[in-house]
Amino acid sequence: MEDVIVVRDLTKRFGHFVAVDNISFNVKKGEIFGFLGANGAGKTTAMRILCGLSRPTSGEAMVGGFDIRHETEKIKKNIGYMSQKFSLYQDLKVWENIKLFAGIYGMKKNEIALKTDILLNELGFEKEKDTLVKDLPLGWKQKLAFSVAIFHNPKIVFLDEPTGGVDPITRRQFWEMIYDASQKGITVFVTTHYMDEAEYCDRVSIMVDGRIEALSSPKELKREFNAENIDEVFRLLAKKSTRKEI
Amino acid sequence: MKQFLSFAKKEFLHIFRDTWTMMIILVLPVIMMLLFGYAVTTEIRDTNIGILDNSGDEISNRLIDKLDESEYFSVVKVFKSNSEIEKAFRKSEISLSIIIENDFSKKLINQANPKIQMIADASDPNHAKTLVNYASGVIAQSLMQESKANSPLSQINTEIKLLYNPLMKSSYNFVPGVMGFIIIIVCAMMTSISIVRERERGSMELLLVSPVKPITIILSKVTPYFFLSIINILTIFLVSYFVMGVPINGSLFWIFLLCIVYILVSLSLGILVSTIAKTQLVALIISAIILLMPSMLLSGMMFDISSMPLILQAIAQIMPAKWFISAIRKLMIMGVDVRFVLNEFLVLFSMGVVLILISLKKYKNRLE
Numbered sequence: 149m150e151d152v153i154v155v156r157d158l159t160k161r162f163g164h165f166v167a168v169d170n171i172s173f174n175v176k177k178g179e180i181f182g183f184l185g186a187n188g189a190g191k192t193t194a195m196r197i198l199c200g201l202s203r204p205t206s207g208e209a210m211v212g213g214f215d216i217r218h219e220t221e222k223i224k225k226n227i228g229y230m231s232q233k234f235s236l237y238q239d240l241k242v243w244e245n246i247k248l249f250a251g252i253y254g255m256k257k258n259e260i261a262l263k264t265d266i267l268l269n270e271l272g273f274e275k276e277k278d279t280l281v282k283d284l285p286l287g288w289k290q291k292l293a294f295s296v297a298i299f300h301n302p303k304i305v306f307l308d309e310p311t312g313g314v315d316p317i318t319r320r321q322f323w324e325m326i327y328d329a330s331q332k333g334i335t336v337f338v339t340t341h342y343m344d345e346a347e348y349c350d351r352v353s354i355m356v357d358g359r360i361e362a363l364s365s366p367k368e369l370k371r372e373f374n375a376e377n378i379d380e381v382f383r384l385l386a387k388k389s390t391r392k393e394i
Numbered sequence: 395m396k397q398f399l400s401f402a403k404k405e406f407l408h409i410f411r412d413t414w415t416m417m418i419i420l421v422l423p424v425i426m427m428l429l430f431g432y433a434v435t436t437e438i439r440d441t442n443i444g445i446l447d448n449s450g451d452e453i454s455n456r457l458i459d460k461l462d463e464s465e466y467f468s469v470v471k472v473f474k475s476n477s478e479i480e481k482a483f484r485k486s487e488i489s490l491s492i493i494i495e496n497d498f499s500k501k502l503i504n505q506a507n508p509k510i511q512m513i514a515d516a517s518d519p520n521h522a523k524t525l526v527n528y529a530s531g532v533i534a535q536s537l538m539q540e541s542k543a544n545s546p547l548s549q550i551n552t553e554i555k556l557l558y559n560p561l562m563k564s565s566y567n568f569v570p571g572v573m574g575f576i577i578i579i580v581c582a583m584m585t586s587i588s589i590v591r592e593r594e595r596g597s598m599e600l601l602l603v604s605p606v607k608p609i610t611i612i613l614s615k616v617t618p619y620f621f622l623s624i625i626n627i628l629t630i631f632l633v634s635y636f637v638m639g640v641p642i643n644g645s646l647f648w649i650f651l652l653c654i655v656y657i658l659v660s661l662s663l664g665i666l667v668s669t670i671a672k673t674q675l676v677a678l679i680i681s682a683i684i685l686l687m688p689s690m691l692l693s694g695m696m697f698d699i700s701s702m703p704l705i706l707q708a709i710a711q712i713m714p715a716k717w718f719i720s721a722i723r724k725l726m727i728m729g730v731d732v733r734f735v736l737n738e739f740l741v742l743f744s745m746g747v748v749l750i751l752i753s754l755k756k757y758k759n760r761l762e
Contacts, residue, residue: 251397252605280411
């Protein structure tokens with residue numbers, strides 16, 4: 149299986165503060181890669197670098213086959229992004245949001261129209277096509293936001309704590325959507341606070357103080373640390389942290 | 395281009411779907427015009443005055459009648475002594491008191507320069523000054539007529555000619571001011587808030603991760619406000635021309651071009667504020683305190699710049715509104731040729747260029 153993300157010795161410094169400290173890892177095509185770490189561990193900074201939002205101080209990385217230093221424009225065309233902080237424009241209708249983001253990624257008008265109908269059908273949102281996003285329940289918004297993030301069929305989708313504040317049932321449904329996307333060959337790079345969700349990933353990495361302290365499948369990790377679940381593994385590793393939470 | 399259009403469309407939708415934004419854009423200019431036109435007028439109308447006539451002769455009587463007849467004053471008190479005057483001021487019964495010295499007509503006929511004393515309530519100094527000016531005008535006019543009737547007593551003929559605004563209408567002054575003010579609100583304040591809003595809500599991140607160029611995002615955010623400002627300008631012109639009767643003496647082309655240059659300067663101010671402010675509240679405060687207040691107070695819209703302390707005069711020079719208002723006054727009210735406002739054009743233009751350069755630099759730094 150080919151590697152869609154290759155990271156080698158990536159470091160990001162802000163003055164004297166080393167946010168990301170010499171990390172290296174690979175992510176395979178279609179993999180669901182969990183990127184865990186406490187607040188301030190550096191996972192957001194690392195993710196921003198991979199998305200082309202921020203330049204590394206040193207080290208290299210390829211995302212979707214493109215160099216993060218020189219080919220950010222190409223990377224941007226090939227990735228999708230969703231964060232808990234923002235899910236779609238509240239004052240735009242469902243179809244307007246889909247059309248806007250699809251248009252940004254250069255999709256053709258009739259392709260957008262066709263795919264919109266299919267998508268709304270799959271989600272069971274046919275009646276909500278003309279609803280303003282702010283009138284949808286939170287769980288629906290998150291599901292729709294994820295669908296929009298992968299609407300242009302990216303190679304990789306970055307999910308920044310996508311299920312924050314969502315009820316367990318919706319979270320379950322949300323993860324089914326993630327599995328579907330992965331089945332279709334979309335690589336999923338996800339950060340989360342919920343340790344039970346980490347169990348759903350193919351592999352997880354755990355960051356502490358800017359370094360990757362563990363990286364393996366959930367099963368392996370539990371065996372390695374002799375732990376019941378990922379939460380315990382995480383706690384064991386997080387104890388090492390000398391950084392204060394920001 | 396396609397991206398730009400779909401973005402600009404989205405921005406229009408944001409505006410159209412927000413009641414408050416629509417209110418500010420459509421209703422505020424009209425409200426401000428009416429407010430300044432009818433409520434906050436600096437014109438004098440039927441102000442209560444008192445008279446102490448120590449002379450009580452024919453000419454002084456006619457003078458008092460003239461004052462009372464004029465649309466500016468109405469004589470509500472006739473005093474018998476100085477002490478009564480103070481009492482009337484304290485009770486706020488009058489804003490101005492006129493004292494005519496004894497043997498007024500005799501002195502006038504003998505060319506002995508009779509004296510008229512005016513006492514004004516200067517707790518509002520500007521108002522007091524205006525009252526005194528108006529009263530002097532009425533008195534001068536009245537005495538001139540007297541002198542025509544009795545030719546020997548003619549002395550100095552003061553003839554005042556008020557250029558460009560013969561009726562001293564304050565609307566001539568505030569229409570350019572309101573324009574300058576509204577454009578700052580719509581372009582600088584609302585634009586900066588709307589850009590910062592995207593950053594605050596996290597959508598800016600999503601846009602930056604997408605293939606859209608940052609410059610496209612900014613331009614498309616600014617576009618709707620550009621068009622809305624033009625609508626505002628047109629509204630203000632229509633209201634001022636048809637409702638307030640303010641003339642448009644100069645060339646429409648240059649007036650319009652001036653407005654567009656000013657709109658562009660204000661938009662770049664808005665972009666600059668958005669690169670500084672981290673939250674919508676900060677954007678609002680910065681635009682209100684650093685842009686709006688000085689635009690209102692120091693631009694010459696309300697107070698004359700040349701009579702301000704030096705430091706404020708200096709600050710006034712860097713307010714785009716000051717240059718816009720000065721130019722639009724000349725073009726619209728005085729109807730002068732464009733070469734007399736080249737200076738203003740040049741200043742506004744350079745301000746725009748500098749502001750855009752600074753914000754572009756700031757914007758790039760943020761991305762790193």
